Amino acid sequence: MGLNVENLAARRGDDLLFSQISFELKPGEALVLTGANGSGKSTLLRVVAGLLRPEAGHVSFVGAADGEARPAGEVSHYLGHRNAMKPELSVDENLSFWQDFLGDSDGGKGLSILEAAEEVGLGGITHLPFGYLSAGQQRRFALAKLLVAYRPIWILDEPTAALDAAADRMFARLVSGHLAAGGIVLAATHQPLGLDGVKELRMKGFAGTVQDIAA
Amino acid sequence: MMALFLRDLKLSVRAGGGALIGVLFFMTVVAVIPFGVGPDLNLLSRIGPAIVWIGALLSALLGLDRLFQAERDDGSLDIILMQDTPLALTVFVKCLAHWTGSCLPLVIASPLLSLFMNMNEVAIGAVMLTLFVGSPALTFIGAVGAAVAVALPRGGLLVSILVLPFAIPVLIFGVSATYAAVEDPAPFMPPFMILSALTLLFAALGPVAAAAALRQSSD
Numbered sequence: 490m491g492l493n494v495e496n497l498a499a500r501r502g503d504d505l506l507f508s509q510i511s512f513e514l515k516p517g518e519a520l521v522l523t524g525a526n527g528s529g530k531s532t533l534l535r536v537v538a539g540l541l542r543p544e545a546g547h548v549s550f551v552g553a554a555d556g557e558a559r560p561a562g563e564v565s566h567y568l569g570h571r572n573a574m575k576p577e578l579s580v581d582e583n584l585s586f587w588q589d590f591l592g593d594s595d596g597g598k599g600l601s602i603l604e605a606a607e608e609v610g611l612g613g614i615t616h617l618p619f620g621y622l623s624a625g626q627q628r629r630f631a632l633a634k635l636l637v638a639y640r641p642i643w644i645l646d647e648p649t650a651a652l653d654a655a656a657d658r659m660f661a662r663l664v665s666g667h668l669a670a671g672g673i674v675l676a677a678t679h680q681p682l683g684l685d686g687v688k689e690l691r692m693k694g695f696a697g698t699v700q701d702i703a704a
Numbered sequence: 705m706m707a708l709f710l711r712d713l714k715l716s717v718r719a720g721g722g723a724l725i726g727v728l729f730f731m732t733v734v735a736v737i738p739f740g741v742g743p744d745l746n747l748l749s750r751i752g753p754a755i756v757w758i759g760a761l762l763s764a765l766l767g768l769d770r771l772f773q774a775e776r777d778d779g780s781l782d783i784i785l786m787q788d789t790p791l792a793l794t795v796f797v798k799c800l801a802h803w804t805g806s807c808l809p810l811v812i813a814s815p816l817l818s819l820f821m822n823m824n825e826v827a828i829g830a831v832m833l834t835l836f837v838g839s840p841a842l843t844f845i846g847a848v849g850a851a852v853a854v855a856l857p858r859g860g861l862l863v864s865i866l867v868l869p870f871a872i873p874v875l876i877f878g879v880s881a882t883y884a885a886v887e888d889p890a891p892f893m894p895p896f897m898i899l900s901a902l903t904l905l906f907a908a909l910g911p912v913a914a915a916a917a918l919r920q921s922s923d
Contacts, residue, residue: 540782540922562786571779577718578711589707591787 490553491515492537492561492642492673496546499529499536505544506532507692514688516553516641516671519664521678524692530677531569531646533692537675538567538644550642553671554595564594565642570650572631576620580606580630583619588637597639597670605636610659624651632663643667645676708794709801715774716805722767726806727813729766733759734817745822752821753882756831759817760810761875764839765867767806768846769853769860771798772918776854785922791915799840799847799911807839830885830892834899838878841903844910845870851917874902 491514498508506529514520522530535541537548539562549558550565574583584602593599606612609629619627628651635643643664649657657680664674716723737755738748775781784794814835818828849867853859881895 535782535922538782538786540785559788563788565786567782567786569779569782571777573779573783575711575715575778575780577715582711582714586707586711587783590705591783 490551491518492675493549493551493558494537494546495548497533497536497543497548498545499532499541500544501529501532508545510546510690512688512690514673514675516673517668519668519674519676519687521676521687521689522692523677523679523689528692530692534567534644534646534675534677535569538562538565540567552595552641561642564640565644566635566638566640567644567646568631568635568648569646572627573634574619574627574631577618579618580615580622584615584630584633584637587634591638591640593639594641596641597672599638600636602633602637605633606630608636608659608663609633610656625653625656628652629656629659632660635667636663641671642673642675645674645678647677649678649680705789705793705797708797709804712798712801713805716802722770722802722806723809726763726767727809730759730763730810730813731817733762734820738820749822749824749827752818752823753827753831753886754879755821756814756818756823757835757875757879757882760807760814760835760839761842761871763810764807764842765846765864765871767802768843768850768867769863771802771847771850772854772914773850773859776921781854781918782922785918791918792911795847795851795911795914795918796907799843802847803840803843807843811835811839824886827882827886830882834878834881834896837896837903838874838899841874841899841906842871844903844906845874847910847914848917851914851921854918854921870906874899877902 493513495511497510499506510533512520522533524530532541536543539548539560548561550561551558552564581602584605588599588602600608602615603612606615609632611626611629619630622630632648649660652660667674734755741747772781775784785791811832814832815828818831823831845867846863849863852866853863856862877895877899881892881899884890884892884895
């Protein structure tokens with residue numbers, strides 16, 4: 490049950506960016522990655538999402554329904570530095586495309602586009618082209634993308650970039666809602682999520698990594 | 705998958721999309737030929753089918769570099785790569801949408817441009833038919849080049865050069881089928897069948913090769 494990461498190592502160029510990283514996240518648990526710039530947070534997230542090949546180790550997700558291990562990427566939302574939305578299309582068109590294209594994973598159901606827009610506090614402006622919006626609004630709608638299709642795992646890379654204080658609280662609420670529903674969150678962020686029981690993994694960068702999990 | 709097709713189609717007709725640019729470029733290429741060659745009507749009608757085909761080939765290659773690069777630039781490619789639907793199928797659907805959005809307008813514009821070249825009705829019909837059948841092959845070949853060059857910041861010209869050798873057979877059989885329809889002794893069917901076979905072959909190979917290239921690109 491849950492997300493399993495075993496002895497993960499990744500290489501960037503000739504250097505081993507990190508090695509021997511193992512953790513296990515059960516439904517309802519979150520792991521926050523912290524560390525200096527270039528310490529390998531984004532790389533670790535991309536390896537877990539299946540977008541980069543690990544040098545060693547493996548990542549798997551065991552679902553509640555079938556008990557079979559599968560690549561974690563298939564059951565994950567990945568929110569990277571870029572929002573994966575088309576500026577030429579309206580927010581509505583963008584979100585409904587991702588809703589149809591992604592579909593729901595087993596064990597949950599996504600919100601409607603209207604509900605998701607309300608959740609991120611921007612209910613009235615889904616008819617606007619995505620490119621018209623401010624950076625913060627764009628990021629909020631990128632978070633709404635996590636809600637329109639259900640995925641048990643959220644992989645978030647600096648999700649609160651460009652967000653204001655109110656949106657930080659909104660984000661913390663989304664994450665705790667997802668965790669309460671039995672989801673898993675893996676995030677690289679310096680913003681305290683304001684949640685209990687969030688594990689932290691401190692990346693130490695090129696000097697090899699020391700794992701430091703604090704409740 | 706229908707959602708992906710419709711989205712790509714919408715993007716190709718919205719501002720900045722490739723649909724209209726391709727047709728305009730096609731028109732430019734064909735329209736300058738009579739000025740360059742001179743007002744020799746017989747010569748124009750003789751070289752017409754070849755010129756229209758070359759114009760269509762170049763315009764089809766023009767918009768291809770953005771096929772995956774646009775997805776990569778805004779991060780959508782990452783999400784597309786993560787899904788459990790076979791990547792080759794996703795690429796196939798993207799190619800179909802690109803063909804409908806960028807190549808079908810070329811096919812529709814070709815009769816008008818054929819008039820510039822003083823071609824008769826049979827030749828115009830033949831050009832349209834061969835372009836309709838042959839242009840999907842160009843898209844599928846181009847998708848491989850676009851996937852290989854996806855990580856390169858200015859890969860546009862590179863894509864065209866990479867795929868040109870593979871596009872040449874399509875051009876040869878497209879043009880020879882058109883000439884066969886106009887000139888009597890040559891049979892129409894053999895080159896036309898080979899053209900159809902090329903389209904089917906690249907429809908099968910292209911998406912698989914492009915998917916493999918995209919998987920490599922994320923590293």
